[in-house]
Amino acid sequence: DIQMTQSPSSLSASVGDRVTITCRASQSITNYLSWYQQKLGKAPQLLISASASLQSGVPSRFSGSGSGTDFTLTISSLQPEDFATYYCQQTYSTPLTFGGGTRVEIK
């Protein structure tokens, strides 16, 4: 199985801050990496696929990068609605696996 390790597991930030979340795969997954946002009591929502492809309707302050084993999700200017938990996921091989999540909290 491919293990996905996210860091940090949680962070506190202020509105307007630049936030970076990292995700590391235990082996190369080329660019089969997606990012999801989950708000309390809701289903995860797809933000980014193929490492860097922004989904339609997702604000441009979100961006993704990386390939191989190391990936990054960046929020350029944190907004109040961005406080949530973020997960990475590899779809390179089954079993499809998720990172442990990064909870973004208000400072």
Added chain:
Amino acid sequence: QVQLQESGPGLVKPSETLSLTCSVSGYSISTAYFWGWIRQSPGKGLEWIGSIYKSGSTHDNPSLRSRVTISVDTSKNEFSLKLSSVTAADTAVYYCARFDSRGRQFGPFDYWGQGTLVTVSS
């Protein structure tokens, strides 16, 4: 607009079988895509359970394989999950979702159901 909706009992007794159905609207399952199940234990992360294609071919998580059965009913435009011999560790919110295949790899889960909480308790 593609919509997925999970349904099934919210309470299951230990050792029994958990059964859930995902009804799909706005898209015909018999057209394409994989259809999967994911769960999230209280306060925990996401775990992919398994998935099925319109043909009935499945992929599943080895950690649950011996207990999981996923089936599809294209006439009803729905797919189902059965998880046998449940314990308290199977208590979770269960989601259904859609994703595509890209050769030997897969795409992201682009549509999700709202999730349904299943509690395993006597």
